[in-house]
Amino acid sequence: MCRLGACGLAFALLLLAGCADGPRWERDRLSEALPPFLAGCLALADPGLLAPACAEAARLPPGDETAARAFFIRHFEPSPAGEGLITGYYEPVLRVSPVPAPGFTAPLLGLVEAPDLPRATIEAAVAAGEWPGPVLAWADPVDAFFLQIQGSGRAVFPDGTERRLGYAGKNAQPYVPIGRLLIERGAMTREQVSMQSLRAWLHAAPPAEARALMDANPSWVFFRWRDDLPAAGGPAGTLGVPLTPGRSVAVDRAHVPLGLPVWIATRHPLTGAPMERLVMAQDTGGAIRGAARADLFWGWGEEAGLAAGRMRETGRIWVLRPR
Structure with a gap:
């Protein structure tokens, strides 16, 4: 941890290179992290220790890289969470039907009061x-399965109407990764597992075998329509x-409070190039457990799905806590 007492007056050099064991600020455009940080401030009913930073963030000029770096360094102290797994997720766009039909046999369900039954x-x-x-709509079984893993999506009806689906809750069953099951069965290696490879396996398998594998994950996610969300923005975390x-x-908000900035140092899932950036803790997930664990939101659509589906990288994580 880069405390002022440890780094002394040289702490200001973080503007250029960072401490030996801390975020390398020069690797990212911190001004791009200010809008999502400020959006998080506005969502917090009680900003608490974040209040001074939130107030100043609202006054900063947009796009000013120098001001943004000085702001984050002045208000936050990097606390190492350690090395762990960094995965990715996205908002899928899927075709749906208002009624059961060929190719649309999997239900997308609204929340019920006691959702404790297995899949x-x-x-x-x-x-x-x-x-x-x-039953909100009907979808392809594989599309519906992965929609539950992502937690939100954009549903496109036969007449072209598009509606947003948002997370409403889940049953009381544990999440079981089907990729891990295929590895244990020798059907795939760890290096081969990605969202794309899992989807291909499910589509190629006999329907009963594919269904059995998906049912081996007893977790079920319920949805609600989010017609209040703008089409140009992401889903609500x-x-x-x-x-x-x-x-x-x-x-995992048991370790990282929502609204805090987080620095991740990992690799890009498609290019393998180093990827170091400041992100905001704004969401949670059933499979996200532990302090050194993060799931990066890539956006929506096919390109975002490609990056998210292949992202399973080891990385280092720092939580930026208010001074």
Whole structure:
């Protein structure tokens, strides 16, 4: 941790290169992190120790890199969370139907009061017409499965109408990664596992085998329509603000309070190039556990899905805590 007492007067040199064991600020454009930080400030009912930083952030000139660096260094102290797994997620765009139809057989469900049943039981209840909650739409089974993993999406109906789907809650069942199951069965190696490879496996497998693998993950996510969200913005994260592509992360809020800046140092999933940037803790996820764990939001659509699906990188994480 780069405390003033440890770095002395040379702490100001963080503007140029950072401490030996801290964020290298010069590797990123910190001015691009200010808008999502300020959006998070506005969402906090009680900013607490963030209040002085939030007040100053609102007065900073947009796009001023020097001012942004000085701001983050003045108000925050980097605290190392350690080395851990950094993954990615995105907002998928999927075709849906208002009624069951060929190719659209998987239900997207609204929240019910006691969602504690496992996936297979929920699906059986829907198929038997005994599910007590609302069915929002119907989708391809593989699309529906991965929509639940991402937690939000854009639903496109046959007439071209597009509506946003947002996370509403989940059942009380644990999340089981199907990639891990395929590795254990010898069907894939760890290096081969990505969202794209898992989707390809599910589409190529016999329907009953694909269904059995998906049902091995008993977790189920419920949705609600988010027609209040602007089409040009990201989905709403747990903090309540639209997520910013490349600048919002899901964290374990038992270790990282929502609204705090977080520095990640990892590799780009498509190019392998070093990727160091300041992001904002604005979301959570069922598979995000531990202090040194982050899930980077890449945006929406096919290109974002490609990066998010392949991102499974080791990285270092620092939480920027208010001074």
